[in-house]
Amino acid sequence: MSPPSTADPRSDEFDWLTLDPDEEVVWSGIPHVLSIVPALVVGVPLSLILVGIPIVVSAYLGRKNTEYVLTTDALYKKRGILSRDVKRIGFEKVQDTSYTQDFLGTRFGYGTVEISTAGGAGVELSFDDVPDPKRVQELVNERIRARGRGDGETKSDVLSDVLAELRAIRAAVEADDGATDTAVAEAADTFDYPDSEE
Template sequence: MSEEYDWLTLDEDEEILWDGKISQKSMIGTYVVGVPLILLLGLGLLIIVPSYLIVKHTDYVITSKGVYKKTGILSRSVTEIEYEKIQNTAFSAGPVARYFGYGDVDISTAGGSGVEMKLRAVEDPQGVQKRLSRLVKRAQGARGEEDTEGKADVLDEILVELRAIRESVEAREGDARGQTGGARQPDGRGDR
């Protein structure tokens, strides 16, 4: 792994499938507002510099097991969502973003309230969302097969237990019939 991802701790069998950053094109609006303010008031740097630092210090990584987002200029925050926890993915792009080819990818998790992670202003958001959706379905499909096998094993155990209970009940009924000496009816039931 390169030094660029020194913040990323992957499992041995985990590999990076996609990586991205906030698109530089998303800074166009910041420049449109900030540059004239630099010329007029000198305040434009207060708009441009923080935005640039956020773009520079935000990384997104999709691996074979989950999605990671790293943010932070002075400190560092890393968020990870495993595919098994992802409930929904979506992408969006406004008119300017669509024209320049970037947009947002939203990730929602089961039990979460709303969007848990947003990959903001990534290039080809639809492609990223489709790739992520396929990986989630594949991971959850594999988990679903394991769950089905586990459920089948539990059902088999329940069936064995029910048969044992049935045999025990039938044996007790036979003992009870033998003690009362009741004659068996043609339908197999004893006197009552």
């Protein structure tokens, strides 16, 4: 009898992904099957002269070798046919999300979800041609909100801290004004004014 396996079951499905012990996969996907239609439209007629075959094959392999993963901590994108390129963006860096759909995407229910980060130059990561991009964007936004609540500091806490700081500044200014008024009065009493009678 063989001992039970201690390997992470996620490692079989995502052999390219290394997750933290408490990190869980929330959503995963690949580009929509109909996203290769433009390559078919161009490639099939051109296949008569053998030029279209590489177009169709590269579109198919590109789709099959692209994966997107949304976890409790970050967004991951893996692509590459002969090599592998994996990109990760943690939710603490995400500043903005949006999604777009072209004509075919609107008709067949796929589109691109774009993620911008703080300090980044435009879109840093995109999930291209994913099914139901609106839902994927909602999942990303939910994880961002959940992460914001998870750090223990709410908007109310931040506002309370700001208010306490403002009160401390006001008290310091008022105390400084009282000391300044006393110093001015003492200086006025000891100052020897010249006679103005001439």
